[in-house]
Amino acid sequence: MDHFTYRDGRLHAEEVTIAAIAAEVGTPVYVYSRATLQRHFHVLREAFQGIDPLICYAVKANANLAVIHTLAALGAGADVVSGGELRSALAAGVPAGRIVFSGVGKTADEMAAALQAGVCQINVESVPELEVLSAVAMSLGRSAPVAIRINPDVDANTHAKITTGRREDKFGIEWTAAHAVCAAAAALPGIDLRGVACHIGSQLTGLEPFRQAFMRLRDLVVMLRADGHAIHSLDLGGGLGIPYGCEDGPVPAPAAYAEVVRETVGAIECRLILEPGRLLVGNAGVLVTRVLYVKEGATRTFVIVDAAMNDLIRPALYGAFHAIVPAIAADPAVETRPVDVVGPVCESSDTFGRDRALAPVAAGDLLVVRTAGAYAATMASTYNARALVPEVMVSGERFAVVRDRGTIDDLLARQRIPTWSSDDAAVTVGAVT
Ligand SMILES: *Cc1c(COP(=O)(O)O)cnc(C)c1O
Numbered sequence: 001m002d003h004f005t006y007r008d009g010r011l012h013a014e015e016v017t018i019a020a021i022a023a024e025v026g027t028p029v030y031v032y033s034r035a036t037l038q039r040h041f042h043v044l045r046e047a048f049q050g051i052d053p054l055i056c057y058a059v060k061a062n063a064n065l066a067v068i069h070t071l072a073a074l075g076a077g078a079d080v081v082s083g084g085e086l087r088s089a090l091a092a093g094v095p096a097g098r099i100v101f102s103g104v105g106k107t108a109d110e111m112a113a114a115l116q117a118g119v120c121q122i123n124v125e126s127v128p129e130l131e132v133l134s135a136v137a138m139s140l141g142r143s144a145p146v147a148i149r150i151n152p153d154v155d156a157n158t159h160a161k162i163t164t165g166r167r168e169d170k171f172g173i174e175w176t177a178a179h180a181v182c183a184a185a186a187a188l189p190g191i192d193l194r195g196v197a198c199h200i201g202s203q204l205t206g207l208e209p210f211r212q213a214f215m216r217l218r219d220l221v222v223m224l225r226a227d228g229h230a231i232h233s234l235d236l237g238g239g240l241g242i243p244y245g246c247e248d249g250p251v252p253a254p255a256a257y258a259e260v261v262r263e264t265v266g267a268i269e270c271r272l273i274l275e276p277g278r279l280l281v282g283n284a285g286v287l288v289t290r291v292l293y294v295k296e297g298a299t300r301t302f303v304i305v306d307a308a309m310n311d312l313i314r315p316a317l318y319g320a321f322h323a324i325v326p327a328i329a330a331d332p333a334v335e336t337r338p339v340d341v342v343g344p345v346c347e348s349s350d351t352f353g354r355d356r357a358l359a360p361v362a363a364g365d366l367l368v369v370r371t372a373g374a375y376a377a378t379m380a381s382t383y384n385a386r387a388l389v390p391e392v393m394v395s396g397e398r399f400a401v402v403r404d405r406g407t408i409d410d411l412l413a414r415q416r417i418p419t420w421s422s423d424d425a426a427v428t429v430g431a432v433t
Pocket residue numbers: 058060061079081102103199201202203237238239240275276277278279
């Protein structure tokens with residue numbers, strides 16, 4: 001459930017009309033609902049009542065400080081995958097003791113930053129990484145709290161680009177090697193092995209892969225304890241899917257997911273960690289865009305909007321479905337017709353939706369791309385020299401710009417033409433002397 005609803009025919013984010021935000025901030029613009037973020041966090045926490053896991057929000061889904069802050073204020077920790085995300089989480093007010101550092105390619109500098117901040121856990125994904133972490137910890141005179149990320153070799157049955165727990169994927173340590181790797185970890189100075197972790201993929205729409213992975217983790221914990229390791233922490237990753245409003249069918253409710261956790265690892269006597277990203281933020285955001293042109297092509301009708309694949313790449317990258325709705329509800333008596341909603345970028349993949357049944361729209365109308373709170377603004381680029389779009393957060397009757405619109409001046413200011421270009425007779429650039 002979310003707080004984007006039509007009232008009097010106008011789409012609202014909580015108590016504010018989408019049209020009012022677009023009028024003030026311009027388009028394209030991302031709009032987030034604070035109440036929706038809070039609701040999703042509460043639903044998840046309720047589902048896990050009695051287990052009380054540490055819920056570490058996966059910052060890569062939406063790294064806006066206001067989003068992280070909203071969740072941190074409810075008690076969320078953070079799962080970060082880079083030094084930049086670590087700084088974002090700290091800046092947003094997440095206590096370091098609730099931050100887990102994940103990722104397959106951490107640099108020594110990032111490890112040092114995490115240790116100095118005092119994060120609660122570093123999830124290690126390879127033996128070479130363990131060795132570097134050991135050296136970094138020793139050089140700082142610290143001990144690194146480590147969980148070994150296991151690759152449980154289960155297929156998450158999701159999009160190939162976001163399945164991460166099969167043997168052939170780059171993530172984690174093969175579960176059959178856990179015994180040897182943990183022995184190596186325990187022998188390294190500066191490494192405090194205390195847990196195991198996994199994350200098998202994103203946008204999972206079935207519970208069976210979770211069940212398989214968690215059972216494997218449970219067996220591993222038993223085995224590692226028999227080996228003499230004190231395993232206190234079990235990190236189950238994220239990945240629970242959300243409805244995008246397409247033919248995918250229903251997604252499991254958080255309560256059903258929690259039941260799987262209870263049944264598999266509920267009695268293991270570890271502190272459980274969850275790393276949900278999409279589940280918390282996906283439905284809490286929309287991308288608002290304005291129609292530039294309606295073009296009658298040879299065989300199709302194109303609605304050309306001012307947002308593009310650089311702002312929201314999920315349709316182009318994953319073939320993802322996002323519902324697209326008008327900001328002003330169409331008269332139900334008006335017949336819809338199939339149109340392609342496309343952006344201005346020079347790629348045919350810059351298509352938000354094909355054959356969408358929309359009532360006729362005209363230049364200037366606002367369209368809203370739904371379920372754009374996760375892996376949307378964070379994946380934006382400046383392709384086609386397009387500035388990053390702003391982000392707005394709504395809370396009740398108020399809204400605030402929580403990231404300014406980027407500027408082309410800023411894009412240009414970061415670049416320079418080397419002076420040696422003036423040697424090239426073919427290049428005539430007035431400013432270069
Ligand atoms: C991406 C990621 C998550 C979050 O995944 P969602 O599908 O958004 O819940 C959690 N943990 C790790 C290690 C990740 O890489």
